Amino acid sequence: MAGKKRSFGRVRKLPSGRYQARYLGADGVDRPAPHTFRTKRDADDWLAERQAELRAGDWSDPDAGKIPFGTYAATWITERGIGASTADLYRSLLRNHLDPTFGTVAVADITSARVRAWRVARLDAGAGPSTVAKSYALLRAVLMTAVDDRLIRRNPCRVKGASSAVTPERPTATVQEVYAIADAIQPRYRALVLLAAFSGLRWGELIGLRRRDLDLTANTLRVRRNIAELHSGKRLIKEPKSAAGKRTVAIPAVILSDLSAHLTVFAEHGADGGVFIGAKGAAPRRNHFNRLWRKACHQAGIKGLHFHDLRHTGNTLAAATGASTRELMTRMGHSTARAALIYQHATAERERLIGNAVSAAVEQARKQAPGPNGHAAGT
Missing domain, CATH: 1.10.150.130 (Tyrosine recombinase, N-terminal domain)
Structure with a gap:
């Protein structure tokens, strides 16, 4: 049956009794409806929707x-x-x-x-x-x-909360566990374990350290670069991903002797020499180090601990000192407060110290003579 002339589009009845609709798209291409219609009214309604899209500028190529x-x-x-x-x-x-x-x-x-x-x-x-x-x-x-890009009208990803996952809290190694692993691992990686645990540096930041980044007189190190290892095995030397990543971190004095001995025996020579070097003279590969790590953990009787968990140890210890959110952000290399706040959760030891401090303040106040208004002086 011949198509009927209309102001927009065309509708024709097929031998099957159903109706077909076509229209001229914004690209000048004749566009058929993706399916036929039971009634002419249905076909007309579909064309009316396409015409409204064209007028509003919302039309998109159905083939795109x-x-x-x-x-x-x-x-x-x-x-x-x-x-x-x-x-x-x-x-x-x-x-x-x-x-x-x-x-x-x-x-x-x-x-x-x-x-x-x-x-x-x-x-x-x-x-x-x-x-x-x-x-x-x-x-x-x-x-x-x-x-x-107008390839689709609506994003089909509609599962609420599916882009975030509640993962189990990772373990935090105790000081005793850190030293047990440091004692069990190959001597060239002892200082790496201690510095990771007590400075909170990431793996890539540790491997990227050069001799000139360490100042053992001032007890500080400077984080200037990060080494990333791709799935292909290629390694990239790059700057930290945010301005906050470039930072100066205080080195706990308790591990200075270990670092000094490491620099003497294992590090590369020269100001630009790598601090942590593998047995073959190159920066250690993560997969190779992980085998040594698991072996050391097994010898120390520690299960389920990842090397990255040492960062949690360092950050938790720093938070327990009473460091402010800004101070923790600086030490951890974060540009937002979210991660720092995680480590500021109250620990049993910290709560005990706070309780003792409150108790001391109360006792001190009670010892003071009351003022003329009946209150203790200074309160």
């Missing part, structure tokens, strides 16, 4: 969303202008957790139901909650850009 998610996401990562280590993390999440499910699926065909099913499947498969949360956050960010 046919690009495979994997292709679009890979381009998205490249075009973000992010650091190499962050891009490496995103590509790993894409390759291992998103591409197997969504890689060949058109962006427009990703539905909320598919996203929910994917998330449940990843968790059921044993993927860590934190990894799944990061993967979901990446999926949501990519598809939000797809909304901005």
Whole structure:
């Protein structure tokens, strides 16, 4: 049946009795509806919606969303202008957790139901909650850009709270445990363990230290660089990710003799020589060091402790001294107060000290003679 002339679009009745609708898109291409309609009224209503989109400037090419998610996401990562280590993390999440499910699926065909099913499947498969949360956050960010690019109308990532995961609190090594591990590990890494535990530096910051960064006379070290190790094995020497990362940290005097001995025996020579060097003369690889770490923990009878947990030890000890939030932020290399506040939670020992201080203040006040108004002098 010949199509009927209209002010916008065309509707025609098919031999099946259903109705087909077509219209001219903003790109000048004749666009058929993605499906047929039971009644002519339904077809007219659909055309009216397309006409309203064109008039409001909200029209988007219905074919644009046919690009495979994997292709679009890979381009998205490249075009973000992010650091190499962050891009490496995103590509790993894409390759291992998103591409197997969504890689060949058109962006427009990703539905909320598919996203929910994917998330449940990843968790059921044993993927860590934190990894799944990061993967979901990446999926949501990519598809939000797809909304901005008018490939899709609505982001299908609608699972509330799915981009954050409640992870178990990591253990904090005691001072005795730190020294037990330092005694058990290879001698060239003893000072590394002690400095990590009592300065709160990250692995990349420790490996990036040079001799000129340490001032054992002033008991300080300067954090100027960070070494990141990519999944490919390539290492990047870069500045700390924020201005707060560049900082001067006080070295506890109790480990100065260990550091001095380490510099004499194991560190590279020259002001720019590396402080922590592996047995083959290069900065140690994380995977190789982790094997030595696990062996030392086993010998010390300590289970479930990661090297990064030593940072928690240093930060907890610093917080227990009564350091202010700003002081903790500076020592930890954070630009926001969030992490510092975590370490300022009340500990039993700190609470006892506070209680004793309050008690002493009360006793001192009671010893003072009352003033003319009946109050103790000075109160």
